[in-house]
Amino acid sequence: MALLEVRDLVVEFDLPGGRVRAVDGVTFDVGTAEAVGLVGESGCGKTTTALAIMRLLPENGRIAAGSVLFDGEDLVPMKRGPLRRRRWSDLSIIFQGAMNALNPVRRVGDQVAEPILLHEPSVTRKGAWRRVGELFELVGINRDRRRDYPHQFSGGMRQRVMIAMALANRPRLVIGDEPTTALDVMVQAQILELLERLRAELGLAMILITHDLSVISETCDRAVVMYAGQVAETGTVGELYRRPLHPYTERLMRSVPDIGNVRRLPAGIPGHPPSLVRPPSGCRFHPRCDHAMEVCRRTFPAERTFDPGHRVACHAVGDDGRTRAPSELPLLPSARALADLDPRREMPTLLDGAGAALVGVDGEIEGITAEGRP
């Protein structure tokens, strides 16, 4: 049994325009002291998954189905009281841009002490203060700075304070939602190194959410690739890099420049993630996929496992665990149009939704000529 088991998680939001399934049947595990990355473009449900695990969804959102087993216990049906005891002391979260969430008129030390005093009634004020000192040293801040105010810290140092706060109740799992996105490269490296060290020293399990696959490759053991609220592929970071099975994973991998390697402009991914109010039929990636076939439009591909721990949901993957090349497949016209595009000339037309105008009702790209016109 893994520390965290997310099973067939479904999250729905009520919006003025109707009900949206932001997360649709997501399943993955996180083991003790394991680091798992959640990756995908914006709007693919990464953050929503994290919020659902923490049971911190906004008012209009709810977990419609599935379970979140932490240490074998399902958090989904849990009542507010016991849930609050688990939150922060068993699992905690560091938000994107969290460093801006500190209260500017309170000493940082008091802010970090708050969850300790709140969740552990047996701890005295003095004891909490002492623990804040230890936490500060753990994350690389001098303990004398407990009395300082947030404005006396730089962005990177404030982010360290937030990490200290997330660790205040000694959780076993920490979720980092883009914890380094707003930071400078060197500071990002410092924070990632810190998280790695904490993982090794405290046996901390981690879920790292980012749109940058290279950050995940650097720091995680496994990755869950999400698209439009669903899991496209899961595997070890090595497998996903060397042998990505899903065309989306492959594209995502190739979107990241690898400095010092082959110097070539990444292909990017044509189009943009679909609206989840009316997601595309079948495989949700099919309108943007250069491997798309008729079957992809009709039915959602079942998830299959190749090698232990390498799971993928794609019709283009054969039973031998090999992704067929587009030339071997009976492609949809849209896929052929994508494959035929001269990447040098026409990608800009298609990228980031410039091609969306050509997308039909269910998100299908309806023919693109060399000029990028219907």
Add this chain to the structure above:
Amino acid sequence: MIELRGLRVAFARRRSFGEVVRGLLAPSVRAVDGVDLELRRGEIVALVGESGSGKTTTGRAIVRLGPISAGQILMEGRDVTAIRGVDLRAYRRRVQIIFQDPYESLDPRRSVTDQVAEPLIVQGIGNRAERRERVDRALEEAGLRPVALYRDRYPHELSGGQRQRVAIASAMVLEPDVLVADEPVSMLDVSLRSGILRVMMDLREQRGIGILFITHDLSLAWLIADRIAVMYLGRIVEVGPAEILVRDPRHPYTKALLSVMPSPDPARRRKRAILRGETPDPSLIPAGCRFHTRCPLVFDRCRAEDPPDFELGEGRRSACWLAEGGEPLPDFPAEAPRLASASAHHASAKMTADAASAEPSLVEPDRRP
């Protein structure tokens, strides 16, 4: 085409409460502290640095936004540092800028066409029909094809990538010779970035414009630029052809930055040389070499003397004493030096290094506002 000679920009910082009480003068922040750089026709030069390095201030100075304290900006040999009025307007027609945030740089109440046509109206170019034609051409070049689908949209109807393309179109509609692009893709998803980058490369190829590409991301710079200039605390510490600079950096700062770039290939996880602390406050630029407080290869001379630019051939330049002899940089020592030693050099910088704490190497000084 554009040449910067010893460019300096200094701001007077607001005095802190303590400084007011003690009757001290406002400290000056040397945001750009003597920058020499050339941008040729049809060339993409990347200006790389962390926040506070002065890269954005340099870019803004080139389009003559903000004050210039000293030095010169030359365009085709002509001094444009102090031009005003008609001359300045004519200059801005040839030198355009796009900004990082595509959500803030567009007016939410104006359609794409109005937005892109505005520079033409301001410059008094063409009649209605001609302007329309130029707007369409600019949108097309920015990859918003077919143009008819985008022309009448409003910013809220566009994605982030599309907005950035509109921003590019409004800069390109004047058919400038130089484009300053300040972090044009850093707010976009990685999957969308290459589209924007490709537009810029096409513009360079087809129009022969020179692009100053400002970014904090060395891997992006390496991808798109012919030459890379690395800035640290207001100065260009190293400049050279992109491939050469990445393969064989001659400034320890460049070398450290390179070592922390994440790679998508987990097998290539490199030995990271993580610099401790953060870039010092630009109002407290360290004496001697400005990088010496964080440099893993620091030696005595660095603390005393500011190194000049050493020419290394192949268009390379490095402002490091170790580059003086023209040899490659030595490897970094296994453990980066502790910052305790750094505090000695700037008495006024408040350092909190605590040699006695459990993990001294992680205790770092802060940039205090």
